[in-house]
Amino acid sequence: MNDQLRLDRVRNVLVRLEETIIFSLIERAQFCRNEVIYEPGALGEALEGHSLVGYLLHETEKTHARLRRYTSPDEHPFFADLPSPVLPALAYESPLFPNSVNVNERLWCLYEEEIVPSLCREGDDRQYGSSAVNDVMCLQALSKRVHYGKFVAESKVRAMPERLGPLVRAGDGRGLMAAITDPDVESGVVQRVERKCRTYLRDLEGGIGPTLDPLAIVSIYSRWIIPMNKEVQVAYLLQRGDWRPRDPEA
Amino acid sequence: MNDQLRLDRVRNVLVRLEETIIFSLIERAQFCRNEVIYEPGALGEALEGHSLVGYLLHETEKTHARLRRYTSPDEHPFFADLPSPVLPALAYESPLFPNSVNVNERLWCLYEEEIVPSLCREGDDRQYGSSAVNDVMCLQALSKRVHYGKFVAESKVRAMPERLGPLVRAGDGRGLMAAITDPDVESGVVQRVERKCRTYLRDLEGGIGPTLDPLAIVSIYSRWIIPMNKEVQVAYLLQRGDWRPRDPEA
Numbered sequence: 083m084n085d086q087l088r089l090d091r092v093r094n095v096l097v098r099l100e101e102t103i104i105f106s107l108i109e110r111a112q113f114c115r116n117e118v119i120y121e122p123g124a125l126g127e128a129l130e131g132h133s134l135v136g137y138l139l140h141e142t143e144k145t146h147a148r149l150r151r152y153t154s155p156d157e158h159p160f161f162a163d164l165p166s167p168v169l170p171a172l173a174y175e176s177p178l179f180p181n182s183v184n185v186n187e188r189l190w191c192l193y194e195e196e197i198v199p200s201l202c203r204e205g206d207d208r209q210y211g212s213s214a215v216n217d218v219m220c221l222q223a224l225s226k227r228v229h230y231g232k233f234v235a236e237s238k239v240r241a242m243p244e245r246l247g248p249l250v251r252a253g254d255g256r257g258l259m260a261a262i263t264d265p266d267v268e269s270g271v272v273q274r275v276e277r278k279c280r281t282y283l284r285d286l287e288g289g290i291g292p293t294l295d296p297l298a299i300v301s302i303y304s305r306w307i308i309p310m311n312k313e314v315q316v317a318y319l320l321q322r323g324d325w326r327p328r329d330p331e332a
Numbered sequence: 333m334n335d336q337l338r339l340d341r342v343r344n345v346l347v348r349l350e351e352t353i354i355f356s357l358i359e360r361a362q363f364c365r366n367e368v369i370y371e372p373g374a375l376g377e378a379l380e381g382h383s384l385v386g387y388l389l390h391e392t393e394k395t396h397a398r399l400r401r402y403t404s405p406d407e408h409p410f411f412a413d414l415p416s417p418v419l420p421a422l423a424y425e426s427p428l429f430p431n432s433v434n435v436n437e438r439l440w441c442l443y444e445e446e447i448v449p450s451l452c453r454e455g456d457d458r459q460y461g462s463s464a465v466n467d468v469m470c471l472q473a474l475s476k477r478v479h480y481g482k483f484v485a486e487s488k489v490r491a492m493p494e495r496l497g498p499l500v501r502a503g504d505g506r507g508l509m510a511a512i513t514d515p516d517v518e519s520g521v522v523q524r525v526e527r528k529c530r531t532y533l534r535d536l537e538g539g540i541g542p543t544l545d546p547l548a549i550v551s552i553y554s555r556w557i558i559p560m561n562k563e564v565q566v567a568y569l570l571q572r573g574d575w576r577p578r579d580p581e582a
Binding site: 098101105109126129137138145149154168169172208281 | 391
């Protein structure tokens, strides 16, 4: 099988993304919630009607799109109106079925309404720029983690065609959700994330600002990241149907 | 004294920045050196003659400048041709003497020629975009750390005017360097950074890619970050001269 789809390789990517996500969330938690940075128009007309975070995310995505970030099958933009790449395309065949699954709109909502309030102290410390820069890093890391479900799903369906094939053909989303769910793997992820958070946060004790509760990050994993990753898996499998890659090694 | 200049507060900012720097360097070290991203023009005409990293840093700074990042006395751009802020200015009096100390040009050189090679595996893994995104984060974090020397210096000169005043008035850079140097504090920083690196890297063992040697990051601190921070302190003090803040509380 394509190296990118070996389940141990997919799992390693997910494990490595844990550091990126935990580090970004810890960085964001230095600052207060700063609700005004999420309100469209609240910081003036010059942001083209966006919130501060929306403006920064849009500008960042425009630049990254020019550098062909979103031609990679593991990257998903939050905005649709992005410029074309200025770098020549990479000769690279995606191992995924061409699909339109993109849950960023909901992820962004959740992030502002659930994740930030669970992570940051209430209030406004005027650190708008730093907060927004960290929000963009968090959103990009979370989006990558959640959409990596496509690689997980493609890897599973190639490994267990007898099990998943009939459910896919029947369009049975609920059955697929049950079939891709592995409570042992999930509780392993949650335990590892908790251990990492405790380690990374220990050194910050006594630093500036109140200490972040490791369980705040653990709960972001169990309440949002893992479920959304599984939803992406199911949505991808339903779009994928009975697809047979031209070259199953690809 | 102004809260921002209390030496314990200044030290806390530096300690907190260690996580930001260590996390960014660990993220960059996932990828190969990818030397081509540092070569101006190597990736085509569309990057306006920049290297890929130069282009991304420039675009990032343009966006951040619009969000008034560089109106803050602890932020220093790498580029001079940046747009004006679109957000209204913050009512904020800098506790620093207005100065032009900016060592980013040399920092950027050092980063590409010394820091990246000491951190990353040799070679090219085609992860240009991800490498460049992490380079920008590293450069911004290192720049903030190095230029925070201005706050350290202002804090010291207010705390020890008898000791530093005569050296400043004599323009005695070498004497100032000796006076601001505290080997115990420096070795404390190095030891703490080593401990943090060992902690943060332990969990990454067995993940994808070869493990980064914690001493690579420690040596970036002792060879580059601490010395450049001290150079900034001295350069700032020499420009500052005998300045007396209108309101010494500011």
